[in-house]
Amino acid sequence: MDKHTIYHIAERVGVSPSTVSRALSGRGYCGPKTKSKILAAAEEMNYAPNSAGKALKMKQTNKILFAVPDICNPFYFDMINGINQVLEEYGYLMILFYTKHSLKEELKAIQNVKEKVADGMIMVSFDFGEDNICAINALQAPVVLTNKYVSPAGRDRFDYVYVDTYEGIVLGTEHLIRQGISRIGYIGGSLAEQTGHQRFCGYRDALTAAGLPFAERLVAESDYTEHGGYLAAQAMLRGADRPEGIVAANDLMAIGVMKACEEAGLRIPDDIAIVGMDNLDIASRVHPKLTSVALMQEEIGRQAAQVLMDRIRGVPRPPGEIKLLPRLVVRDSSRRHAAQRG
Structure with missing residues (x-):
């Protein structure tokens, strides 16, 4: 069966699509009786919102990219856990991008953020340098690195959370x-x-x-x-x-x-x-x-995700580094x- 849309619900209830949209989103006025009918019809028809269309309209994907060089190393499992603890609070999902310890793949990850596949990125790399840093600085999206890196000319547009x-x-x-x-x-x-x-x-x-x-x-x-x-x-x-x-x-x-x-x-x-x-x-x-x-890999993930979410949501915070100490x-x-x- 084809996926139902707000137009199908509108036809079933006998209201306009815009009324259905207001009822389902909770934004704008919709009478209680009408809203109740719309919600019942949506449930009966197994309606699910079009996330791609919503992202296009809201200019937000509710996803972040996590770029890692090695998906077999358990070190990153702990970091993923820390990141997810924060993302869940904001209703965000993580896209894991395996860069294979390769600059070429890192640049692909950065390009994905540029193409708005995600709202921001946390990136792990063994070798930040001019090529990947220039591409990151050119993005119009927030990025958090897990290594300390300061460009010779300054004016970097990313944050970093790292352990020494x-x-x-x-x-x-x-x-x-x-x-x-x-x-x-x-x-x-x-x-x-x-x-x-x-x-x-x-x-x-x-x-x-x-x-x-x-x-x-x-x-x-x-x-x-x-x-x-x-x-x-x-x-x-x-x-x-x-x-x-x-x-x-x-x-x-x-x-x-x-x-x-x-x-x-x-x-x-x-x-x-x-x-x-x-x-x-x-x-x-x-x-x-x-x-x-x-x-402190779990804490790195947690703090990196919090910095990233603050940037995405426009929460004021000082630029620069968060440094954790090894033990x-x-x-x-x-x-x-x-x-x-x-």
Whole structure:
């Protein structure tokens, strides 16, 4: 059966389409008896409003775009939960856009917002730069980033809500140093990307501050996946000067590191201590339980969504950043006994 419209309801009740529209929308006057007949007819005919037509008329879609580089990483599940908690309060829906860690796909997401598929966007990227930032600044819609980015020329037209992952890696590295570990390896993302470089700098600077030497052989670039962490750790553990501890830039890679250590016959934390970052639920379910840096991903999602909804609704708020601080959660994978620390 064809979908019923307000014209069908008007014909059934014997009123004008504009009267039906007023009754269904609750805007404008419609007598109580007439309204009751219209609502009864709408229910009987299983009427559903045309959301596309309503969006065109109201110039609003009641949707936001959430662009993420990896739909398999549980980190983003928590962020989605935080975003949805806010969107539900405003009757908004989320469109998930998988950018595949690709600038080309990020630009497609931005184009979708430009074409008014959604009223605004929250975007996660490992590498904000001139291309995607220029496209975002050209939009006539609000955007919230989950990385800090400030254009050289200023005048940015977006907000950002982020956690300081540089400081997160500093916390993880310093924790191993306090355990008496001096030969510490690091497995992170691409050093050519904004996020990968920032996290690497946290590791390097923590070593420097402690007066420890930096060894290039103990640094590996990977892809934030469990398999990537596993392969990087395998290569790092082959040398005679293998590390006594490893800091991984996320929990998935850290779990891959644990697998490589197990296959190499190394005991965790007795032979090698391991720290991850993200504090995913799985960190407390692996054996030994994984020490990790909590990045407040659900809170990032919640606050990013609130900023975005305020912008969409025209609620005044100061421009700029919301910065969240990471927190070290110590578990068995890095705890060493006093005798081991020397």
